[in-house]
Amino acid sequence: MSTVATPPPSGKKVNIIGLEPASYRGAKTTLCAGCGHNAITERIIDSFFELGVQPDQVIKLSGIGCSSKSPAYFLNQAHGFNSVHGRMPSLATGAVVANRKMIAIGISGDGDTGAIGIGQFVHLMRRNLPLVYIIEDNGCYGLTKGQFSPTADVGSTLKNGVVNDLPPIDTCVMAIELGATFVGRSFSGDKKQLSALLKAALSHRGTAMLDVLSPCVTFNDHEGSTKSYSYVKDHEEPLSDLNFVPFFEDIAIDHEEGTTREVSLHDGSRIILRKLDRDYDPTDKGAALRVLRETADRGEYATGLLYFDSTKRDFCSMLNLVDEPLAMLPLERTRPPKSVLDELMEKQR
Ligand SMILES: Cc1ncc(C[n+]2csc(CCOP(=O)(O)OP(=O)(O)O)c2C)c(N)n1
Ligand code: SF4
Numbered sequence: 146m147s148t149v150a151t152p153p154p155s156g157k158k159v160n161i162i163g164l165e166p167a168s169y170r171g172a173k174t175t176l177c178a179g180c181g182h183n184a185i186t187e188r189i190i191d192s193f194f195e196l197g198v199q200p201d202q203v204i205k206l207s208g209i210g211c212s213s214k215s216p217a218y219f220l221n222q223a224h225g226f227n228s229v230h231g232r233m234p235s236l237a238t239g240a241v242v243a244n245r246k247m248i249a250i251g252i253s254g255d256g257d258t259g260a261i262g263i264g265q266f267v268h269l270m271r272r273n274l275p276l277v278y279i280i281e282d283n284g285c286y287g288l289t290k291g292q293f294s295p296t297a298d299v300g301s302t303l304k305n306g307v308v309n310d311l312p313p314i315d316t317c318v319m320a321i322e323l324g325a326t327f328v329g330r331s332f333s334g335d336k337k338q339l340s341a342l343l344k345a346a347l348s349h350r351g352t353a354m355l356d357v358l359s360p361c362v363t364f365n366d367h368e369g370s371t372k373s374y375s376y377v378k379d380h381e382e383p384l385s386d387l388n389f390v391p392f393f394e395d396i397a398i399d400h401e402e403g404t405t406r407e408v409s410l411h412d413g414s415r416i417i418l419r420k421l422d423r424d425y426d427p428t429d430k431g432a433a434l435r436v437l438r439e440t441a442d443r444g445e446y447a448t449g450l451l452y453f454d455s456t457k458r459d460f461c462s463m464l465n466l467v468d469e470p471l472a473m474l475p476l477e478r479t480r481p482p483k484s485v486l487d488e489l490m491e492k493q494r
């Protein structure tokens with residue numbers, strides 16, 4: 146993230162690197178009006194703008210689905226790649242390892258991640274690749290006309306009354322169990338919480354997995370669906386009130402003793418968690434898994450920053466990568482000379 150501040154031209158809203166919000170927009174959306182995915186796109190645009198990220202320093206990736214179309218609608222100066230269905234994690238791994246200086250964001254769907262892409266998702270979460278991974282979760286395959294996806298709750302119904310007999314996969318539980326270091330759940334209709342989580346995720350060095358409940362207004366917004374706008378709105382249970390303070394703002398938070406908890410992020414930004422009806426500690430893995438199970442049993446969605454670990458090394462550090470992007474190294478630094486190969490062959494004799 147750049148800290149170069151340019152004086153704002155009079156009357157224009159600009160961020161800390163002197164860019165206007167328009168620099169963070171993409172093509173006009175082709176998704177249905179009112180789709181939750183559009184609301185998430187708006188929050189992504191705002192978050193990059195407010196953090197002052199240089200748009201051409203971003204890699205945006207996705208798989209297949211209505212959700213996976215979203216990267217076309219933000220940051221049109223960023224580098225984009227749309228993968229085969231469910232295969233975005235391996236592309237993201239290659240892209241991030243090739244250039245660790247870039248900021249990477251991947252957009253997936255509950256089908257793209259939980260069905261065809263589950264194998265890739267599982268291994269991505271184990272690796273702690275520096276990537277913001279967003280699941281736009283509507284409990285159905287929106288693009289192919291609303292069949293149940295693996296995050297649909299047992300007993301929920303399709304528009305035509307068909308009942309889902311299978312238990313859901315909770316992607317947050319999986320991500321926490323498998324080693325992701327920043328795991329959150331939010332709702333496309335919760336503007337404030339989603340913005341704070343997105344900005345914090347972008348400031349984290351490691352895998353930040355956000356499952357964002359994002360109603361499909363065309364196929365999954367009826368009574369009987371537990372992913373409809375009104376169901377999620379009525380059953381959202383925020384664990385804390387979240388505020389994000391970027392590293393370039395030196396704000397002291399005024400609060401009463403014991404009412405807030407601060408989480409420091411790798412770039413010096415902070416999340417301030419204000420206590421609601423419980424004192425939630427996102428660094429306690431056991432508590433995170435417990436709260437997810439308890440709320441799910443009540444048919445509720447625990448939202449907010451569920452789990453955070455700043456101690457684990459990210460994938461690029463584990464690989465001992467040099468600081469310079471691999472993609473920019475000259476051939477002599479990436480390929481051993483013939484003498485090394487000869488020596489190896491000699492040893493095999
Ligand atoms: C290999 C392959 N299998 C199946 C499909 C059909 N297909 C396209 S999108 C999709 C599911 C999308 O669901 P989700 O990821 O939840 O995205 P949404 O549209 O709900 O946002 C499926 C099964 C495909 N494109 N490619
Ligand atoms: S079909 Fe559903 S998920 Fe797809 S754009 Fe329309 S509302 Fe969104």
Ligand SMILES: [Mg+2]
Binds near residue numbers: 210256282284285294
């Ligand atoms: Mg879906």
